[in-house]
Amino acid sequence: MRAVRYHEHGDADVLQVDDVERPTPDRDEILVEIRAASVNRVDVLFRAGQYGDLPLPTIPGGDGAGFVEEVGADVEEFEPGDRVFLSGMDRADGGTFAEYAAVPAEKVAHLPGDVSWTVGAAIGNVGATAWTALEELAGIQAGDRVLIHGGSGGVGHLAVQIAAHSGAEVIATAGTDAARDRLRDLGATTVLDYDSDALADEILTATDGAGVDTVLDHRLEEYLSLDLEVVAEGGQIISTMGHIPETNGRPFYNKEVSIRPLKMDNHPVRRPVLDRLARLLRQDALTAVVAETYSFDTAARAHQEILAGGYVGKLVVTP
Ligand SMILES: NC(=O)c1ccc[n+]([C@@H]2O[C@H](COP(=O)([O-])OP(=O)(O)OC[C@H]3O[C@@H](n4cnc5c(N)ncnc54)[C@H](OP(=O)(O)O)[C@@H]3O)[C@@H](O)[C@H]2O)c1
Structure with missing residues (x-):
């Protein structure tokens, strides 16, 4: 089978297309004929x-x-x-940039018939992340105010939809007018420019001064102090990044704010989450925006473009 591989670590140009042996599924695995796979930031780091x-x-x-x-x-x-x-492939056994992948069955769910391969692929990891963050860790409720930093990103644009579907009031940030318009279409009540010098005031104004109940943050080193300014008493910050900047703890104490890191490696069983996402897909309450589709031969460009940003949603690779 054809597969994209790298033989050494380095820039995107280490990616090449090789002929490799088709994997054989173990007893608890499924061999999937891959029609589309998505690019995630962690792929670039690996x-x-x-x-x-x-x-x-x-x-x-x-x-x-x-x-x-x-x-x-x-x-x-x-x-x-x-x-x-599918979501959460253990890359030590080979990834999904291949014509076939052997995947543990616990990471696979049925894809509704009218959902395209590219949308299905685009939702996998970021959908599982957004769902786990907002529904499982934060436990958002109808009427909650939720701030989503970087709402145009893979995780962000699904988080906007999941929070809106739960009846939350969604405040999302993005870097361009086009992205902000798209986020409004996806269910955000308020969209703000992440580059604004007055971002904290704008968030407080949007909540009539009350602040937000939940923050979904992917750049804590940049936003922790803003988060603490705009989060309501008893609120929570869910962080998808590993590093928690040093603080003296006082702002957490004063408002009784909790911070909850999320590491999806600790959530290896993905089928229940994917089933919930599939239900939303069937209800037309969720989709993934596929910004661009690449072939195996141009996968290196996809790895470059995810770092460049400036689009809404996900980049996808097809065989
Ligand atoms: N902990 C985990 O298990 C886990 C799981 C999934 C993802 N993650 C991490 O979560 C982060 C987001 O993942 P993703 O897949 O959504 O990445 P992504 O698709 O690349 O999205 C990143 C988003 O951040 C936006 N952004 C850039 N500069 C910003 C700023 N100053 N303020 C606010 N937003 C800004 C980008 O907007 P522009 O396009 O305008 O630049 C883009 O929309 C990544 O760091 C990823 O590694 C962690």
Whole structure:
């Protein structure tokens, strides 16, 4: 089969297309014929040698969508020909930038029939992240005020939709007018420029001075003090980044604010979350914006573009 691989760590141009052996599924795995896979920031970090320690050569890609080709002996929930999407591939065993991937069944769910491969692939990891952050960790409720930094990103644009569907009032930030317009269409009540010098005041104005109940933050080193300014008493900050900047703790104490880091590696079982996302897809309450689709041969460009940013949603690679 054809697969994108890198044989050494480095810039995007270490990605190349190789002919490799098709994987064989273990008893608890499914062999998926991959029709689309998405680009996630962590893929770039793995490739650059800045995160994790994967055996080389490595096939990138942690999520995707396609047909079930074969099921392992212990797998009962799927059969060949099923349309599926997946999230949270263990990259040590090979990723999804390949014509086939052997995936633990607990990371796979049925993809509704009218959802495209590219949308299914785009939702996998970022959808699971947004859902886990807002529904499982934050437990957002109808009427809550939720601030989503970087709402145009992969995680952000799904978080906007998930929070809006829960009945929350969504305040999202983005860097361009076009992105802000798109976020309004996706359900944000208030959209703000992340570059604004008056961002904290604008968030407080949007909440009539009350502040937000939940913040979803992916750049804590930049936003922690703003978060503490705009979060309401008893509010919470969910952070998708590993580093928590030093503070003297006083602002947390004064407002009884909690901070909750999220590391998706600690949530390896993805099917229940993917099933919830599939339900929203069927209800037309959720979609993924696919900003651009690349081929295996141009996967390196996708790895460059995710760092450049400036688009809404996700970049996807197809065989
Ligand atoms: N902890 C975990 O398990 C976990 C899981 C998933 C993701 N993550 C992390 O979460 C972060 C977001 O992931 P993602 O997949 O959504 O990445 P992404 O698709 O690349 O989105 C990043 C977003 O951040 C925006 N941004 C850039 N500068 C900003 C600023 N100054 N203020 C606010 N937003 C800004 C970008 O906007 P522009 O396009 O305008 O630049 C873009 O929309 C990444 O760091 C990722 O590694 C962690």
